[in-house]
Every structure is written in structure tokens, then in C-alpha cells.
Amino acid sequence: MKMVMPSSNYWNVAHGLTPGQMEEDAEGKQIMEVLGQNMAWIMKLICHGKEQIPTPSPARKTMANFIR
Structure with a gap:
């Protein structure tokens, strides 16, 4: 979906019950x-x-035809 995905140094998760x-x-x-620093950097870019x-410009979407 044309997303820019910022990364971190491991899985983006923190734990606590x-x-x-x-x-x-x-x-x-x-x-x-x-992750927050990388998100801020990408937004600035x-x-x-x-x-x-x-x-x-958006491309015209080509749809697959699964019925043949």
C-alpha cells in the first residue's frame, strides 16, 4: 500500500502484564x-x-482473473 516502514533494532514490542x-x-x-527516532527521521525526509x-502518479491497477 505504498507504505514506508521504519524499523528498529528488534521486534517493535515491549512486555508487561x-x-x-x-x-x-x-x-x-x-x-x-x-523506532520513534527512525519514524521522526523518515517523516523529515x-x-x-x-x-x-x-x-x-498512481498506476492503473491491473486485476487478476482467477476464473479461466
Whole structure:
């Protein structure tokens, strides 16, 4: 769907069973911090790149015919 997918340094998940318990998941917090930084960086690239590179025009979608 033409999505830009920011990544992190591992699965984008933090663990906890009760409210506040996720705060004890140091690895999960780091993963979310890296993900947030990467998301911000990509949004800045897109924002500044719109001035330089035009958005591609949408292609006409070709549909598969499964009944032959």
C-alpha cells in the first residue's frame, strides 16, 4: 500500500502484564525509542523531499482473473 516502514533494532514490542510494568522492560523501551527516532527521521525526509522530488502518479491497477 505504498507504505514506508521504519524499523528498529528488534521486534517493535515491549512486555508487561500490569500497568506500569513495561517501564521495567529496558530492552523494550530502547526498541521503542529507536523506532520513534527512525519514524521522526523518515517523516523529515518525506517533508523535505516533497520540495525536491514529485510524488509518483498512481498506476492503473491491473486485476487478476482467477476464473479461466
